[in-house]
């Protein structure tokens with residue numbers, strides 16, 4: 001079975017972020033991820049991780065002004081300085097929290113922005129971060145996100161990601177493969193994972209449709225997890241779904257299929 005982690009930004013939201021570490025530990029999770037940890041000082045998060053003997057395995061770099069509609073700014077030509085400042089903050093948090101993976105969100109292509117310029121900006125920002133993360137011993141990731149949930153999101157399928165990696169030309173960049181987004185955008189999950197495992201650094205999942213826990217939609221997670229084992233995937237696989245019931249109740253699939 002995969003090495004599971006739980007996303008504390010989407011699960012255990014019944015309680016404030018500071019209490020989710022304990023809630024996750026009570027359900028047996030020793031690995032956690034947080035999309036945007038910046039609302040808490042890194043020292044506070046470190047205390048919580050140590051208290052609950054947990055490892056933070058992933059955080060996102062700041063993604064602009066989420067409430068104003070930003071979903072990342074790495075492809076925004078006019079915000080390169082802001083993006084790089086955010087990347088530095090992400091590395092500072094990751095360093096302090098001993099977190100070995102940072103995810104960069106490309107963002108939505110800005111209105112009236114030439115697509116080629118957005119692509120060029122994203123490539124340059126990924127190259128810059130790949131190098132900065134490399135120096136800090138951190139794996140840089142970027143995630144493809146479906147365009148139903150986020151219309152206009154620049155990076156939205158695996159083929160596009162792998163072509164971009166060629167253009168970036170740095171070894172320290174891998175795909176954060178989110179099974180939920182990829183089922184919506186391209187399907188063919190197991191074959192894509194198997195063929196590209198060497199370029200995939202982290203996996204997340206939710207069922208489709210609805211983005212809820214396994215067994216609520218169309219995906220056969222029992223087969224997917226078995227295939228990941230069979231292909232030798234040794235990374236972490238994270239629960240990143242909106243529970244359709246309470247978080248604790250939503251975990252019943254773990255006993256049934258995992």
Ligand SMILES: O=C(O)[C@@H](O)C(=O)CO
Pocket residue numbers: 035060103105143145178204240
């Ligand atoms: O899939 C997602 O939505 C996340 O992994 C994420 O980081 C966007 O904030």
Ligand SMILES: [Mg+2]
Pocket residue numbers: 143178204240
């Ligand atoms: Mg995801």
